[in-house]
Amino acid sequence: MRTRERIIDSAAREFAWRGYDGTSLRHVAAGAGLKLGSLYFHFATKDELLAEVLRGAVELATARIDEAVAELGPTPSGSDVLSAAIGAHLHVLHESYDIGAAVVRVIDQPAADASGVLDQSRRYFDTWRHLVAVSRGNANPTDGDRLTAILLLGAMNATLGRRQPDTSNLESIIAAVRHHFALS
Amino acid sequence: MRTRERIIDSAAREFAWRGYDGTSLRHVAAGAGLKLGSLYFHFATKDELLAEVLRGAVELATARIDEAVAELGPTPSGSDVLSAAIGAHLHVLHESYDIGAAVVRVIDQPAADASGVLDQSRRYFDTWRHLVAVSRGNANPTDGDRLTAILLLGAMNATLGRRQPDTSNLESIIAAVRHHFALS
Amino acid sequence: MRTRERIIDSAAREFAWRGYDGTSLRHVAAGAGLKLGSLYFHFATKDELLAEVLRGAVELATARIDEAVAELGPTPSGSDVLSAAIGAHLHVLHESYDIGAAVVRVIDQPAADASGVLDQSRRYFDTWRHLVAVSRGNANPTDGDRLTAILLLGAMNATLGRRQPDTSNLESIIAAVRHHFALS
Amino acid sequence: MRTRERIIDSAAREFAWRGYDGTSLRHVAAGAGLKLGSLYFHFATKDELLAEVLRGAVELATARIDEAVAELGPTPSGSDVLSAAIGAHLHVLHESYDIGAAVVRVIDQPAADASGVLDQSRRYFDTWRHLVAVSRGNANPTDGDRLTAILLLGAMNATLGRRQPDTSNLESIIAAVRHHFALS
DNA sequence: CATGAATGAGATTTCATTCAT
C-alpha cells in the first residue's frame, strides 16, 4: 500500500501549486512513478483523490494541535491553548509544505464541491471555532467566535507565500499571529 | 465601448467563483451576451482579460481607500488612517462583490502568472505595507510591517465566504478586523 | 487605386512565404496598411485575391519572356528562343522575388483549386510547352515536349531556395539550366 | 503497433494533398479509423507526426537507391550510379505515391519549420549532392554539383502531377530525366 | 496491480466573412 501514499503525496503537491482545475492526473501519476491509467485502480475519481488528500491534511493538523495542547499540562488557560494551536497549525502549514498548502489552496475552490471536500473543510473550521470559544471562556461558540476563527485562519493561511517558505521566519510569524489573536 | 465593460464584468464573475483555470471563456462571452469568437476582438488572450479585471479591481480599491482617508480631515492619526483603509477594503470586497472576489481568488493562483497579474498584486500589497508602516509611525515599512500586512489582508479576504455575503454583518466584520489589527 | 496594388504586393509576399493556407488575410491587410475589413472592399474573397496575384505574376513573366525573345532579332533559332525564355523566367523568379515565389509556392497547392488559379497555371504552362516544341522544330507540342516542359519548369522553380536569394549566383544558375535543357 | 502505422499512412496522404497547413488532424485520425483525441496518444504534436512521416519517406527512398546501386555490380561507373538513383527516386515517388508526394509537397513549406523537417530534407539532399559529385568524378561536391542536385530534384519532383499519376508513363519519365541529367 | 489504448467533451485560439456606420 506504499503506492497509494505516493499518489497522495504527488497529488498534494499538484493540488497545492496548481489548484484543482490546474492539476492534471497524468502529472499526478507521473509524480508517483505511475502511468495515468494506474491511478484508477487506487482512486475512482479526481474528486475522491482530492478528498483523500484533504482528509489526510486535516487529520495531520488536528493531531499536531492535540499534541501541542497536551504538552501544556493538565489545566492550561484558554489563551495558552489557542496559542499552542496557532503554533501547531503554522508548523504543519510551513513544514509539511505540500500537504498543508494543498488544503489552503483548494479548500474553497468551488470546482471542488465534490462531497468530501466541504466536509473536511467544515470539520477543521469547527475545531477552530471551539478553540476560539474556549479561549474566551465561552462554552458554545458565539457569532463573534465564528468571525474571529475566520479571521484567524485567513491570517495564518496567508503566510503561505507563493513560493518556497523560509522556515527561519516561522517563529516570528507565529509570534505575530499570537500577538494579534491570542491576547484579546 | 459598453461591450468591453460587459466582458470585464462577466469575466470578474467567472474568475471570482471558478478561479482562473476553472473559467471558460465561452461562459464569459455568454455572460456578456456574445459568442465566443467575439471576445477576441476585445482581448487577445485569457491572460490579457484577467490582467484587465485585476487592474480595474486594484484601481477601485485604491480609490476607495484614498477617499476614505481623505474624509478623515487634515491631520489624521496613523491608526485612524489604517482603520479607514480597513473599512474601505472590506466595503469594496463585500459590495462590488464579483470584482473584489476575483482579486482574492485569482491573485495567488499559480496558473495566472501572466505578466500583469503579479504586478497588480504587488502594487496593492505595497499600498498596505505602507499603510501599516504609517500606522506605526515608521517612515519605511519594516519586515514586521510586511508580515502584519500579510496577516491583515489574509484575514480580511477570508471574510468572503463561499456564497453570497450578508452585508448586514459587514459593520461587525469591520469592527472585528479593526479590533485585531488597528489598535496595536 | 494605389491601394489595390499595395494589397496585391502584400498578398504576394504572404502567399509566397506562408502558402495559401498559412496566409492570414489580417496579415495581408496589415502589410498593406489596412485593417482586415477593408480588404473586402477590394476583393470579395481570399481566392479572388490569390487569382489576382497569380494573374499578375503570369503576365509579368510572359511579358519578360516576350521582351527577351524580341531582343534576339528577326529570325532567331529555336534553341536561342528557349535560352532567352529561360533567362527571362529565372530573372523574374529571383528578382521580383515575392511575386515570383508566390506562383511557385501556391500554384499546385490543392487548397487553391478556386477558379482562376488553375487557369493561370495552365496558361503559363502552355507557353512553355510551345517554347519547348518550337525549340525542337515541332509545330505542335508532342508528349515528349510536354514532359520536358514539366522537367524544365520544375528545375527552374527549385532554384528558389527557402530564403532570400543571392542574385550574384543568378547568371550561373541560368547557365546551368541552359546547359541541361536548351542544347538537347 | 499497427495503429501507429495507419496514422502515418493517413497523415502522409493528407500532407501530400493538402500541405502542412491544410492538413486537419481530425481528417488524419478519421483516415486511420480513430477519433481525433486518440491521435495524441501516439504523437504528441502535429509537427512530431510530420517529422515521422518525413523520416519514413527519406528512409524508404534512400533504401531503394542503395538497392538499385547495389544491383549494378561491383564497379559501376559514376554515370550508371546516378542513372540508377534517378530510377529509384522516381519509382518511389510515383509508386508509393502518398509518402513520396508528402515529402515533395511539405518539405519546403515554411510552416513546417518544426525541428525534424529541415533535418530530413537536408539529409536527403546531401545524398543527392554526393551522387552528382561522384557521377562527375569529384570526391567532394562542388558548388556546381550542389546546383545540379537542386535542378535534378526539382525536375524529378515536378513529375508528380496534381492528380493520380499514370505509372504507364513512368519509364519514359525516367528516360527523359536521365537524358537531361545523367549524361553530362 | 499496472499499462496501453481509446474516447468524448471541452479548452483556447485563429480565421474568412459579413455588415452597419
Add this chain to the structure above:
DNA sequence: GATGAATGAAATCTCATTCAT
C-alpha cells in the same frame, strides 16, 4: 473607401475516464 464589431466554423491540444489485457 475604410473601420469596428460580431460570428460560425474549424483548428490543435488537454483531460478525466473507461476498459481489455
